[in-house]
Amino acid sequence: MCQTDTFATSATKRSNKDRLGQTGLLYQLHFATEAMAGRDRVAQLMRQLASAACRCPTHSQSYHKDAGKYCTARNTDYAFEMASSNIRYGEGVTREVGMDVLNMGARKVCVMTDENLSRLPPVKSVLDSLTQSGVPYLVYDSVRVEPTDASFKEAIAFARKEDFDVFVAVGGGSVIDTCKAANLYTCHPEADFLDFVNAPIGKGQPITRALKPLIAVPTTAGTGSETTGVAIFDYEPLKAKTGIASRALRPVLGIVDPLHTLHMPTRVAANSGFDVLCHALESYTALPYSERSPCPPTPLHRPAYQGSNPISDVWARQALHIVAKYMKRAVRDPGDLEARSSMHLASVFAGIGFGNAGVHLCHGMSYPIAGNVKTYRAKDYNVGHPVVPHGLSVVVTSPAVFSFTASMCPDRHLEAAHILGADISSVKLADAGLVLADTLRSFLFDLQVDDGLSALGYGTNDIPALVKGTLPQERVTKLSPRPHTEEDLTELFMASMKLY
Known part of the structure; x- marks a missing residue:
């Protein structure tokens, strides 16, 4: 994934120049005041200081007043925000x-x-x-x-x-x-x-x-x-x-409180963990924040899902490491407090990551999969209606999705495959999507995931409805690193009918 630093570099140069100018004026103002200079001289220096105020995007008040004007001059965003709830963790x-x-x-x-x-x-x-x-x-x-x-x-x-x-x-x-x-x-x-x-x-x-x-x-x-x-x-x-x-x-x-996770049945733990997995993978491979459009006219209009960014990347990668190490243990042994506690933390880490970066196609496509459920009733879910659990509806398309998106940021897809246990020592970047897809299939097979959409009650005749249900999900699908058409979505659903 490439992100241009041109704007940041030029902004830094302008900011440094502005700060040097301000420093000189401040010294003059100090000495003028020390010497009890006349009121007119002090006022003149204050006016000069105001006119030389920093115009960098971070510090300038005048910049924020003109943010809407600035954004009309560019198609994509120039900033991201980090926001999360306070978290208290412990048994x-x-x-x-x-x-x-x-x-x-x-x-x-x-x-x-x-x-x-x-x-x-x-x-x-x-x-x-x-x-x-x-x-x-x-x-x-x-x-x-x-x-x-x-x-x-x-x-x-x-x-x-x-x-x-x-x-x-x-x-x-x-x-x-x-x-x-x-x-x-x-x-x-x-x-x-x-x-x-x-x-x-x-x-x-x-x-x-x-x-x-x-x-x-x-x-x-x-x-x-x-x-x-x-x-x-x-x-x-x-x-x-x-x-x-x-x-x-x-x-x-x-x-x-990790003690609460001990009450999760096996399949609930598995499907919850798949949500963590896809949160981390999708936020890490999402469209970079600096390529997301349109640029918001004010900070109030900047979306919660902003695109991948350096801060969310840290949380996403760490969540993947925890998933790779502990998820299978957490599913297979409900009494494994270390594994279940670790997955509880991974959920928080991935939540902070995707809560600021967003998710993309796996989640966008999952919504009609869950919304159009017919008769499928997931094991360990004691509910009185058919349900495809959220984590399952998300992960079932993941091999097809990441095979599709890998060409836009192959290094990230390959890194994710490596974290999840793949040997990438002799893998070419061009094969990153295939390697990650195979790694995910192996992971899902080991955790006994149903064999694709067909096992959840869907057939090829249902694909148009699934595509139609995905189209309104622009809040997330537009964060896909690779642009897609209705035909692309059709092929992704078709490829997800069988996993193994």
Whole structure:
């Protein structure tokens, strides 16, 4: 992946020159003041100092005033932002949640979870801590696994009936995302549901009002939702997943307690881990932030998913290393605390990475795979409806996707294959996609993943609907390093019908 440093270099030169000019003026101003120079001389120096103010993108106030003008002169962005929730990690840290809400001055807390989790130790730990803190709370335990617009609205209606001032989400991504939506629309009672939903399905309006504090207690090691400002759901009218993306949605605190991961059944651990794997791979290979278009007219309009960047790269690579070392152990032995704890951290790392860089085709294509499910019922998921778990819907296309995208940044694809255990000592860059695809197939086979889309109930006749469901996912698909057409998507779905 190549990123031009021309702009940064020229900006640095201008910045250095500006600073030298300012330094001289400051010295003159100092000596003029020391000598009790006349008011006119001091005023003149102040005017000169203002006119020589730094015009670099980082420090200049005048630059920010003219940011919109600057961005109209270029097609792509020039900056990226690093944002994440605060994270507290450690065995047993859940018992501290009562202290947290007390310190926030909470008068009534909304606890959200799902029906299965409501009977398990993670929720009990949270409720015990809240009880000890003496803060009143109400529990909403009707969160839907793989939430829909309808289930979001039910949770929102519950939250609007009470005057909650703090939200606590205990569960996987479905629970945390539902709680984010409830918080958002409770704080915007006048908003239509589609106002904040990503375009083109919704209006994609920016969130400008502060939300209530949200504490996330993740019980799976996959979505990383405790670190991100994204809430994903199935939009049933179109049978496609979409979501709401804004930094304003981020939890103020993620309480990452590895003891909770011991309650994940085997297939839940596997599918959660696949989400971590694809978060890391996709964010690391995403379109560079400096190539993403359009350039936002103001920082407020810069998307949460910005493209790969030097900071997200660090988190993505580290997550891949952990996945390579611990994921198989975590799936095969539910009692392996070291492995499951490590995967919990990998989920956080990958969440920070993709929460700032974004994901691309695997996730974009996964949404219609999950949204169009017919009869498939994943093992170990105790839900009353057909479901293709999110991590499974994402990873099933990964061999085809990374074979397709490798030509744009082969070095990154090859590095990822190496981290995951491939011998790349004699591999040419031109073969990076094939090597990574084969590495992924081997990884999936070892973890007993269903043999492609056909095993999930899809046939070639379903491909047009899957393509149609992918097209609205521009928030993520536009971050693919390689441009793609409908025909490309058709071929990728076809290639994913069988994995082995």
